[in-house]
Amino acid sequence: MEHDRKQTRAWVLHPDIKSDRDRRNAVTALEEGVALAAALPDLEVVGAKVVGLPKAHPGMLFGSGKIEELKTLFKAEEVELVLIDGPVSPVQQRNLEKAWKVKILDRTGLILEIFSDRARTREGVLQVEMAALSYQRTRLVRAWTHLERQRGGLGFVGGPGETQIEADRRAIDEQLVRLRRQLDKVVKTRTLHRAARAKIPYPIVALVGYTNAGKSTLFNRLTGADVMAKDMLFATLDPTMRRVELPDGPEVILSDTVGFISDLPTELVASFRATLEEVLAADVILHVRDISHSDTENQAEDVEQILNSLGVDEDRALIEVWNKIDQLSEEEADACRQRAERSEELYAISAITGEGLPELLNNIALKLQGVRHHEVLHLDFSQGKQRAWLFKQDVVQEEEQTDTGFEISVRWTDKQKAQYAAL
Structure with missing residues (x-):
């Protein structure tokens, strides 16, 4: 960040509305609100506070006493921008800006700012x-x-x-x-790219997870790529793809996607569908979780809900990756490792230290055995039966006639290859 650029002094408020049945844990919600604000380089967060409310006041959001108290605080702290971690109606926004003489941004507005920055x-x-x-x-x-x-x-x-x-x-x-x-x-161009990529003989492995779960760090570790992997929300917004060779397994394309977040503004859910469509094309999905986060269970639920709403089907190969075990106490880390050992769909890893990655990669390779791979076959003119079988199985990508027979490029599974060998 350039130091000569003046930062805006910002304060984060999380309204904890008691009448809201679905309300999140106020402390972790405020932490996330502060992390969101920290994701914008031009903001300096000078303070943060949970404000308890029996119910939202329709015109002002807060009651008059609380508004006066906060006004004094903001003036003393020379606050220029107040970020309210929750929905604020246009009328409430206008009234609060008038009362406090500061700019107001609600959660949706803030997330939009971050998205446009990234x-x-x-x-x-x-x-x-x-x-x-x-x-x-x-x-x-x-x-x-x-x-x-x-x-x-x-x-x-x-x-x-x-x-x-x-x-x-x-x-x-x-x-x-x-x-x-x-x-x-x-x-449309992208759909064409995807169609072209479907012809590439590499299966796709997509990383998904709550924002800041460590997907980009894992991506960089596995691919040697330098994707922006800062400890901040939404560090990655556009899917990034790299080729990775699995040990004793196929080459795959690894796709790093935008981080999910609870209460994502509806405007953005629709507009970022396309960014997440990569996930629908994936052969294996890795759900990366920050297992050291106090709210990890709720975060995992949010991710699962978004995957369901995207239409990811039940039988898609999905592996849960418990990341950041290096940030747990030895006791907690051991408990995670033991849980993971009992399940084939769960791996405890650290993208920072590399612990658990060889086992994870082996499992991905195993999951992909049912996936097609590319091969070129040379058939004599006399092997008409085999050639007809290949066409019937719909595995032929292209065919070229040579002086001695046919050179056929196929994309098939190990099972199909075995059936072909038995012909």
């Missing part, structure tokens, strides 16, 4: 723009006060600024249509 591919950038516009569209009510001053006019039509808001909405809608067209083009 998106690297053309597709990622377009998706973030679309998500941000959909979000802004719901916030247009905030424009009224300054539009009153701006517009002059007689204000006959339904109150100040209303026509301006309609115009703004229309402009946003037109922009969304334009972006959607561009995105469709990008997605």
Whole structure:
């Protein structure tokens, strides 16, 4: 980060609303809110606080006493931006900004900021723009006060600024249509790339997991690639793919995906579907968990829900990888290792020290034995029966006639290879 760039002094609030039945653990939620804020280089988080509320106040979110108390605090701490880790309605946002004289960003707004800061591919950038516009569209009510001053006019039509808001909405809608067209083009190109990749004789192994679970560190460890693997949320936004050779097994393509997060803004769930479509093409999914995190169980549930909503089927090979055992006490780490030893679908590892990785890679290779691999066969003209069998099995990729017979490129499983040998 450049030091001459002035950082914005920010404070993180997590409203712990007692009437909300699905509310998360306030302490871990606040920690995650602070980690989200830390993911933006221009912010300096000067403080954080859980605010307990019996229920959300419709106009202001907080009660008047709490608003006064926080106003004094923010003034003393010279806070310029308050991040509220939760949903804030446009009206609440406007009222709080007025009361505290600071800029307010809710959880959705903050995640959008991070996504736009991190998106690297053309597709990622377009998706973030679309998500941000959909979000802004719901916030247009905030424009009224300054539009009153701006517009002059007689204000006959339904109150100040209303026509301006309609115009703004229309402009946003037109922009969304334009972006959607561009995105469709990008997605089409990508589908073509994926179709081309389907012809590559490598199975795909996708890393998924809650944000900050250590996927990128594991990816780098296995591939020797230098993917941004910082200890911050959403360090990776665009899927990154590398080829990896498994010991005594096939070569695979390893795909590192965006980190999942609970309460992901709805605008983003839709727009990042395509980024996660890599997972649907995967032969094996590795669900990487930060087993040292206090909220690891809930994080795992969030990931499973997203995988289900993406349509990942039950019979897809899925291995659970308990990462960061180097951050546990020796006792806890041993308990994890013992659990893992009793299950073939579970591995306790450390992406930092490399512990447990050879066993994990061996298991991936085993899982992939049912997966197709590539081979070139030379058949004589007399082997018509074998040639017909190959075509019937639909394993032929291409065929070339030579002086002595046929050179046939096939993609098949070990089982098919054995059946062919027995012909």
